[in-house]
Every structure is written in C-alpha cells, then in structure tokens.
Amino acid sequence: MIRNCTFSLIALFTLSICLGQQKEDTKNVNDSSTEQQEQQEQLRAMIIDSYRLFDEGKFRESLQNNINTIKKAEEAGDFVIAHAAYSYLGYDRLILEDTVSALKAFKKSYYYATKTRKTDLIADSYGDLAAVYIQNPKTYNKGIRFIENALEMYQTEGNLIGLQNSYYELATILFKRDDKEQFKQTLDSLTKYSLNSSLDERNKTLYHNLKAESHLKDNKIDDAIAVLIEAIDLGEADNRNDELEKSYRLYARALRSKENYILAYEMLSKYDSIYQINQKERSLSESKRIAAKFQVDEVQKDLDQAQLKTDLQAQKVQQRTLLNYMLIGVIVIGCAFIVSLIYIARKRKVFIESLEFKNIQVEKAKKEAERLSQVKSSFFSTVSHELRTPLYGVIGLTSILLEKNKDDENLQDLESLKFSADYLLALVNDVLQLNKIDSSKELDNNNEVFSIASLMENIISSFEYIRVQNNNEIKVKYDSKLPQLIKGNSILLSQVLMNLLGNACKFTEDGTIFIEIKVIKVDEAITLEFFITDTGQGIAENKINQIFEEFAQGESKNFSYQGTGLGLAIVKRLLHSTGSEIRVESEVGKGSTFSFQMNFEVVENSKPYDAQNEHTSLIYDIQKLDGCKILVVEDNKINQMVTRKILEKDNVHCKVAENGLIAVEMIRTGQYELVLMDVNMPVMDGLEATREIRTFSKIPIIALTAVELEEMREQIYSCGMDDIIVKPYDIRSFQQTIMRHLPGVESSLSRSTEFQNRIK
Ligand code: ADP
Numbered sequence: 001m002i003r004n005c006t007f008s009l010i011a012l013f014t015l016s017i018c019l020g021q022q023k024e025d026t027k028n029v030n031d032s033s034t035e036q037q038e039q040q041e042q043l044r045a046m047i048i049d050s051y052r053l054f055d056e057g058k059f060r061e062s063l064q065n066n067i068n069t070i071k072k073a074e075e076a077g078d079f080v081i082a083h084a085a086y087s088y089l090g091y092d093r094l095i096l097e098d099t100v101s102a103l104k105a106f107k108k109s110y111y112y113a114t115k116t117r118k119t120d121l122i123a124d125s126y127g128d129l130a131a132v133y134i135q136n137p138k139t140y141n142k143g144i145r146f147i148e149n150a151l152e153m154y155q156t157e158g159n160l161i162g163l164q165n166s167y168y169e170l171a172t173i174l175f176k177r178d179d180k181e182q183f184k185q186t187l188d189s190l191t192k193y194s195l196n197s198s199l200d201e202r203n204k205t206l207y208h209n210l211k212a213e214s215h216l217k218d219n220k221i222d223d224a225i226a227v228l229i230e231a232i233d234l235g236e237a238d239n240r241n242d243e244l245e246k247s248y249r250l251y252a253r254a255l256r257s258k259e260n261y262i263l264a265y266e267m268l269s270k271y272d273s274i275y276q277i278n279q280k281e282r283s284l285s286e287s288k289r290i291a292a293k294f295q296v297d298e299v300q301k302d303l304d305q306a307q308l309k310t311d312l313q314a315q316k317v318q319q320r321t322l323l324n325y326m327l328i329g330v331i332v333i334g335c336a337f338i339v340s341l342i343y344i345a346r347k348r349k350v351f352i353e354s355l356e357f358k359n360i361q362v363e364k365a366k367k368e369a370e371r372l373s374q375v376k377s378s379f380f381s382t383v384s385h386e387l388r389t390p391l392y393g394v395i396g397l398t399s400i401l402l403e404k405n406k407d408d409e410n411l412q413d414l415e416s417l418k419f420s421a422d423y424l425l426a427l428v429n430d431v432l433q434l435n436k437i438d439s440s441k442e443l444d445n446n447n448e449v450f451s452i453a454s455l456m457e458n459i460i461s462s463f464e465y466i467r468v469q470n471n472n473e474i475k476v477k478y479d480s481k482l483p484q485l486i487k488g489n490s491i492l493l494s495q496v497l498m499n500l501l502g503n504a505c506k507f508t509e510d511g512t513i514f515i516e517i518k519v520i521k522v523d524e525a526i527t528l529e530f531f532i533t534d535t536g537q538g539i540a541e542n543k544i545n546q547i548f549e550e551f552a553q554g555e556s557k558n559f560s561y562q563g564t565g566l567g568l569a570i571v572k573r574l575l576h577s578t579g580s581e582i583r584v585e586s587e588v589g590k591g592s593t594f595s596f597q598m599n600f601e602v603v604e605n606s607k608p609y610d611a612q613n614e615h616t617s618l619i620y621d622i623q624k625l626d627g628c629k630i631l632v633v634e635d636n637k638i639n640q641m642v643t644r645k646i647l648e649k650d651n652v653h654c655k656v657a658e659n660g661l662i663a664v665e666m667i668r669t670g671q672y673e674l675v676l677m678d679v680n681m682p683v684m685d686g687l688e689a690t691r692e693i694r695t696f697s698k699i700p701i702i703a704l705t706a707v708e709l710e711e712m713r714e715q716i717y718s719c720g721m722d723d724i725i726v727k728p729y730d731i732r733s734f735q736q737t738i739m740r741h742l743p744g745v746e747s748s749l750s751r752s753t754e755f756q757n758r759i760k
Pocket of ligand 1: 499503504507534536537538539547548564565566567568569592
C-alpha cells in the first residue's frame with residue numbers, strides 16, 4: 001500500500017519539525033500581526049487534517065483539502081505548507097493511480113521546497129519523486145538516483161529517520177532487482193541506522209523482515225529464523241499487523257524448510273488469522289479507494305473545468321494585456337512621431353529662417369560685389385585714361401625729338417627715355433589687361449563676323465617696324481578649307497596672336513616667322529589651330545614651364561628687347577577663358593612653335609578663303625600722307641602738339657579743333673580727308689560730334705582715345721566712327737592706320753581695322 005511508503009512518513013516527520021520551527025519564528029518576530037499568526041495556525045491545522053483524512057482512507061476529502069490548502073498557502077506565501085500540501089496531493093494522486101498528476105504535484109512540492117531553502121524539505125521532495133519512479137520496474141534507475149540524492153542530503157543534515165527510511169526503500173528495490181552486491185552494502189548501512197533503538201519501531205520490523213527474506217533467499221534458514229523471531233516480537237509489541245503478517249508468513253516458510261511442521265503449522269495459522277484481519281481492512285480501504293477514485297474523477301472534472309475557465313480568463317487577460325501593450329506601443333510611437341514631426345517642423349522653420357537670412361546676406365554680398373566690380377571697372381577706366389594721356393605726350397614728344405635730333409649728343413638719353421616710356425606703357429597695358437581678364441566678361445561677349453585673313457594682315461602690319469629692324473621675314477599659310485568669314489571672338493584672337501607674334505619678332509633675328517592656320521574640324525562649329533613658329537633663339541627646356549607665369553622673363557640677346565613678362569600669362573588666361581590652352585615646343589638656338597586651338601561659328605554661304613599661301617605684307621607707302629588734310633580733334637594741349645608734329649613730319653596739313661562742337665563746324669565749312677577724333681572732351685565729346693558729322697558727311701573718322709577700349713568699343717563704332725587708335729601708339733602703326741582709311745586707298749580689309757597699338 002502506497003500509504004505505507006516510508007517517504008510520506010519522512011515528510012510528515014520533517015514537516016512537523018519545520019512547522020514547529022516556523023511557529024517559533026513567527027513568535028519571535030515582534031511586528032508579525034495576530035492575523036498572520038492565525039492564518040499560519042489555520043494552515044497548519046489544514047495540513048495535519050490532510051494527513052489524517054488520507055490515513056482514514058478519505059482520499060477525496062484529503063485531495064480536496066490539499067487543493068484548498070495549496071491555494072491558501074500560495075496566497076499567504078507560505079512555502080513550507082505549499083510544499084507539504086503539494087507533496088500530500090501527490091500521494092493522493094498516486095494512491096488513485098494517477099502517476100502523471102502525482103509527478104506534477106511532487107515537482108511543484110520540490111519547487112516550493114527549494115524556495116524554503118531547507119535541505120531536509122528538498123531531500124523529502126527527492127524521496128517523493130523517487131516514490132513515483134519505484135512504482136514501475138522500468139524506472140527503478142531514476143527512482144534510485146532520486147533516493148541517492150535524498151540520502152546525500154540527509155547525510156549532511158544528519159537526519160537519521162531520513163537515512164533509515166531511504167536506505168530501507170533502496171534496499172527493498174535492490175532486493176527486488178536481485179542486485180546482491182549493492183543490496184548487501186545498502187543493508188549494512190540500514191543495519192547501522194536500524195540498530196539505533198531510539199528510532200521508529202515500525203522501521204525496525206520492516207528491516208528485520210527484509211533481512212529475513214534475504215537470508216531465506218540465501219538459504220540461511222537459522223539466521224532467518226533468528227531475525228524473524230525478533231521481528232515478530234517487535235510487531236506483537238507494537239501491534240503492527242501489516243508487518244506481522246509478513247513475519248509470520250516468512251517464519252512458517254523457514255520452519256517448513258527445517259521440517260518443523262508442527263510449529264510451522266502454528267505460525268501459518270497465526271499468519272492466516274492476521275491475514276484475514278488485514279484483508280478485511282484492505283478490502284475496505286480498496287473500496288474506499290475505488291469510490292474515492294470515482295469521486296475524484298468528478299472533482300477532477302470540476303477542477304479541469306475551473307482550470308479551463310481560469311486558463312481562458314488568463315488567456316483573455318493576456319490578450320487584453322497584449323492589446324493594451326500594443327495600444328500603448330502605438331500611442332508611444334504616435335507621440336514620438338508627432339514629437340519628431342514638431343521637431344522637424346521647428347528645425348525646418350529655423351533652417352528656412354537662417355536660409356532666408358543667408359539669402360539676404362548673399363544678396364547683399366552680391367550687390368556689394370557688383371558695386372565693387374563697377375567701382376573697380378570705372379577705376380580702371382579712369383586709371384587707364386589718366387595714365388595713357390600723359391604717356392602719349394611723353395612717348396610722342398620723345399619720338400619727335402628722336403626723329404629730329406639724330407646726331408645730337410643727347411640721342412642716347414632720348415633713346416633711353418623712349419625705351420622707359422615704352423616699357424611703362426606696355427606694363428600699364430598688360431597689368432590692365434590681366435585685371436580685366438580676371439574681372440570682366442566682356443571678352444566672352446564679343447561675337448562678330450570677321451575675316452581671318454584681314455585680321456592677320458592687320459596684326460602683321462602692326463609688327464612691320466620690329467620685323468624690319470630684326471631683319472625677319474613673315475610667312476602665312478592658310479588651310480585651303482578655311483572659310484572667308486567666320487564668327488567669333490576676334491578681339492580675343494587678336495590679343496593672343498599679337499602677343500605670340502610680338503614675341504616671335506622680338507626673339508628672332510635674321511630669321512623667318514611662319515604663321516599657319518589649320519582647319520581641324522568643321523561641322524556646326526569650326527575648330528582652327530594656329531601655329532606661330534620662329535627660327536629664333538628658342539627656350540631652354542627647364543624654362544618652358546615658367547614662361548607662362550606672370551613676370552617670367554628669359555634672357556634675350558637682343559639689346560633693344562622690351563618686355564614685361566606678362567604677355568604669355570595673358571595669352572594663357574585668355575585661352576583658358578575659352579576652354580583652350582597654349583602649347584609650346586622649343587629648342588635653344590633653333591626656334592620655337594607656339595600653338596593653340598579656337599572654336600568659331602560657321603558663317604553660312606561664306607566662300608572658301610582664296611588661297612594665297614604666301615603672305616605679302618600690306619604696308620602702305622608713307623608718301624601717301626604727303627599733302628593730306630587731317631583734322632585733329634583734341635582738348636589736351638600737349639597731345640594736340642604731339643599729334644600735329646607727328647603728322648606734319650610727313651607733310652600732312654593738320655588743323656586742330658579744341659572740342660567736338662568746333663570740329664563739327666570746321667568739317668561743315670572746311671575740306672578735310674580724315675578726322676582723328678578724341679573721345680573724352682569738354683563741350684561736345686567725340687561720340688556726339690561724330691553722330692552730328694554723320695548727318696552730313698561720310699569723311700573717315702578714327703577715334704584717337706586713351707580710354708579703356710573694352711568699355712567704349714561698341715559706342716565708338718555705333719556712333720559712326722571707322723576705326724580706333726588707342727593712345728599712346730606706335731608711330732608707324734598710327735601712320736598705317738591713317739593711310740588705310742584715306743580716300744582712294746584700296747583695301748580688302750573689313751570695316752574695322754582697329755588694333756591696339758601696343759608697343760612690343
Ligand atoms: P615678355 O614681355 O618678356 O615677352 P612674355 O610673357 O611674353 O613676356 O614671355 C615670357 C618669356 O618667354 C620671355 O621673356 C622669353 O624669355 C620667353 N619667350 C616667349 N616667346 C618666345 C619666343 N618666341 N622665343 C624665345 N623665347 C620666348
């Protein structure tokens with residue numbers, strides 16, 4: 001009978017100790033309320049009741065009572081009672097042959113035992129679990145392991161009852177398994193603890209019966225008889241029918257083996273009468289058990305239903321909680337989203353505000369830059385005018401003096417003076433030009449139809465003087481595919497070519513300068529490549545990269561060499577502004593080739609250039625000026641004198657007008673072949689005067705100006721002037737320009753033959 005399982009007895013024993021201890025603890029705690037004490041008392045009473053009910057075979061009541069106790073103990077957080085109630089519930093289940101539920105209950109009991117941290121209670125739980133597994137021979141091993149765990153713990157605690165009972169259970173199983181070796185060891189241990197007279201008498205009887213059984217198995221009949229006599233004595237003394245039944249049965253068997261049939265029969269009779277009593281009790285208990293099982297099934301159904309309900313509710317609560325969490329989550333995310341939206345909106349606002357502020361600042365800065373640029377541009381315009389006007393006087397007068405006093409002792413000084421003045425003018429022009437490239441967009445805007453050949457002739461003619469002086473020959477070769485007219489930035493092209501040709505003339509003596517223009521590509525646009533080759537001094541390889549830097553100058557063999565070191569820097573920047581670049585190949589002593597490419601627009605219906613491969617310079621004979629009537633319109637007295645003297649030297653009949661108004665009148669009344677018109681003048685400026693003259697005369701008018709050309713070009717041409725000479729000028733170029741416009745002189749050139757008379 002399970003109830004007789006020794007583990008339940010151990011549990012009761014340990015429990016009573018724990019409960020006593022718990023009672024003491026509660027008393028000692030000053031602040032524990034009487035309500036709490038009452039609750040503990042009640043729980044204690046319930047658990048003791050449970051044991052009683054079980055003992056009386058009232059299994060259903062015991063089970064119900066244990067369930068109630070568990071509930072209350074769990075509510076009160078009483079782990080000791082919860083452990084005990086689950087343990088009892090396990091035995092209830094076990095007796096009702098529900099091993100699975102029993103195991104569950106014992107595991108719960110073990111859980112609460114660990115919560116109490118009481119080793120005895122944990123060991124008890126191991127015993128409980130072993131009780132389940134030793135029900136089935138297949139799980140003996142598991143049961144044995146649990147018993148061994150329990151033994152270990154009882155050993156440390158010195159729990160003799162625990163040790164005695166555990167060893168007894170272990171020995172019983174080992175005996176059943178016929179594990180002789182282990183059984184013997186276990187029995188020895190059991191003997192050790194069973195001999196202690198202070199221990200439970202029932203256990204002693206059990207021990208003796210087991211020992212006798214073992215002796216009988218080993219055929220040690222006398223030893224068995226001796227042990228059984230002792231067992232019967234103990235059983236009779238304590239009225240233990242369960243154990244006595246077995247003792248008498250074994251004793252009768254032993255006596256029969258000894259052929260003591262009379263005593264054997266007597267013992268068998270005793271066995272039979274005790275068996276009858278026990279059997280009655282057993283059937284009663286069994287019927288109770290069966291009834292209880294049925295009732296318990298009903299209880300279980302209710303319990304299952306209640307559990308189902310609770311589970312359902314718990315599930316609902318769980319679902320609701322989940323839903324709540326989700327809702328909270330959504331709200332939190334929503335809030336975070338709104339907050340971030342507000343944050344972003346604010347940031348955006350601040351950003352927009354700062355952007356607006358910056359925009360205003362940029363706008364201001366832009367206006368300021370534009371204003372400064374205007375100031376700068378008007379400053380340059382003024383500076384160029386103010387610098388060139390006196391230079392005109394200096395250079396002009398020096399030139400006249402040089403012409404007049406060729407044998408004078410001051411000739412050398414005059415030459416030095418002319419050299420310095422020329423240099424100063426070149427420097428002023430170059431610096432102004434560089435600044436203009438940096439700040440101006442006007443060069444880009446120039447886009448006009450022009451003839452490359454005419455442009456080349458003009459440029460070449462302006463270097464006639466230096467060409468003759470250095471005894472050079474200039475040859476031009478045009479590509480046969482080159483159209484007569486193209487459209488593009490002719491001014492920029494002239495500036496580049498003049499610098500390169502000027503250098504070629506300067507650094508070549510007794511040599512040849514070739515200019516070649518090749519057509520690289522023609523589709524919607526036309527790409528031309530220009531080569532300026534000379535047979536001059538050349539450039540050392542290590543200097544080639546430096547010559548394009550500002551103020552970079554090489555050595556020159558030519559004594560009369562003049563240069564600012566800015567020419568190639570200007571060329572580089574000008575070409576760069578069109579997306580092109582300058583290339584150079586050179587060898588010292590052999591010469592140099594500078595080349596670059598430029599794009600132009602194709603002019604529709606433009607005939608191909610009339611191939612005239614060899615260029616013959618178009619230089620007019622100075623004789624043509626002889627007897628010519630020219631009106632010089634100029635307000636500056638020195639300049640009046642300079643221009644007049646230069647012209648009169650070539651026998652030109654020269655008249656001077658102080659301002660535009662006087663000039664108009666003089667042209668209306670007088671006979672002139674050409675007018676040299678200053679632009680800035682008091683009373684009436686050159687532009688207005690020209691407009692007036694054009695109402696009644698076609699006389700050639702050439703602007704003679706010191707103003708910065710870029711600003712004025714458009715106005716000068718649109719008012720009706722024919723050409724421009726920038727002061728100060730190179731006398732020969734000056735003469736050539738005048739002759740080109742004199743009536744009766746044939747010219748294949750385009751309307752404007754303007755060039756800047758830079759002195760190279
Ligand atoms: P510069 O006013 O001195 O001519 P550039 O910038 O035009 O200034 O030229 C820089 C230097 O490059 C010159 O001083 C010269 O040494 C060298 N150079 C330029 N062109 C030639 C050339 N055709 N032959 C030899 N050397 C040249």
